[in-house]
Amino acid sequence: MAQEIDQYLKEQFCNGLRVGESGSKIPLHTHFEEISNLLENIFRSSWLADPSNREKVREKLYYLNNVLTECQMLSWRDQLTLCKIRRKLNDITVELRGWDPNGVTTAQLNGQVSPSDERQVTQWSTRVVDASMVHGFDNEVTLLEKLVLRQGSDDQFKAIGIVGKAGVGKTTLCQVIFNKPEVQKYFLPRIWVCTSRKPNEDNDTRVAIVKRMLDCLGVDEEIINKVHEDHSLKGLLYALHQQLYRKRYLIVLDDARNNDAEETQAFYGKLDSLLSRDGKWDCLAYGLPKGCGGAVIVTSRNEELAKNMVGEENLLRLLPRSDPESFWKIFKDAVEKGTDKDSTRLQFKPSNVEDLKKQILQKCDGFPITAKMLGEIMHDQVKQLQDQAAPNVTQQAAAE
Secondary structure (H helix, E strand, O other), X not given: OHHHHHHHHHHHHHHHHHHHHOOOOOOOHHHHHHHHHHHHHHHHOHHHHOHHHHHHHHHHHHHHHHHHHHHHHOOOOOHHHHHHHHHHHHHXXXXXXXXXXXXXXXXHHOOOOOHHHHOOOOOOOOOOOOHHHOOXXXXXXXXXXXXXXXXXOOOOOEEEEEEOXXXXXXXXXXXXHHOOHHHHHHOEOEEEEEOOOOOOOOOOHHHHHHHHHHHXXXXXXXXXXXXXXXXXHHHHHHHHHHHHOOOEOEEEEEEEOOOOOHHHHHHHOOOOOOOOOOOOOOOHHHHOOOOOOOEEEEEEOOHHHHHXXXXXXXXXXXXXXXXXXXXXHHHHHHHHOOOOHHHHHOOOOHHHHHHHHHHHHHHHOOOHHHHHHHHHHHHHHXXXXXXXXXXXXXXXXXXX
């Protein structure tokens, strides 16, 4: 099943790019084209035989399909958005070159980048989600919203952790909360920061994360680099504190991962800590002002890491889902998206719906993302049947 999903995601991306070629070219078409060629090489190689490598590629494909759709809706006038996307595509291209057994990057030839550095997993999370298509999280959404807004404690800092396995819905749950009108109205600014390491960033994870936070807050890249050059990590944390001072901010630290370095673990620990009297700017908590109602949500697969950051009492554990109705709705939404729903419903006859629900729940093993992938695969099959039926309908109408 995993191989089928990977192949489907790759074909979805490549086919989406070819659709763009039929008319005017989409923005960043050249970048997408190079990535498409690299993916073709990787899928023909034996490198994907390793399950861990396949998972890395799958994570890239999720992002690439999302951002390709976004670019198809953008124009060349959206320069700010395109600039950010271009940087991410460049980073992905560097990684894919490292994974392509037939390719060697210019940087490697010059000894500038090691293969191990290029193979670091890069992830970005989209903050756009259709809440009406999120199923099975009603209780968690209500609970998390109450924790974040927490009436009667306007000046209290809040740190909340969401933990669970990959694909269980941590990021989706956060996206729903992040975009709720009540949350948008209550918090300003709101920033979404993925904590996974990107290629070509500082080797010091602490520096990379704080720089990324300042970038999300709109601080110019040259200023950020100058502060780091002159004042190191302490200067960056002080700048972060100044940017957030006296503001009711919401920060999502998505996909926090464990780092064995003792100094890094100490840096992330106890986000609710107050600035120490000795003036040491050496942990992330000091860059987060307290007293104005700011909040941080951490998502992680590592429960110990999240517990260290937010405390045991502030953890929300997401377990694999077991409700067949929720999985059915996720699957059905994915199948019907963008299709003629009347025709799609013909695929779900009352006699076999209950059997389908059981099969989907069993195949998904409790992970909503798998239900979505299965639905998208059937979506393509249904659309193909509709496309094949269309000429016949036209011929019938002409004959009449």
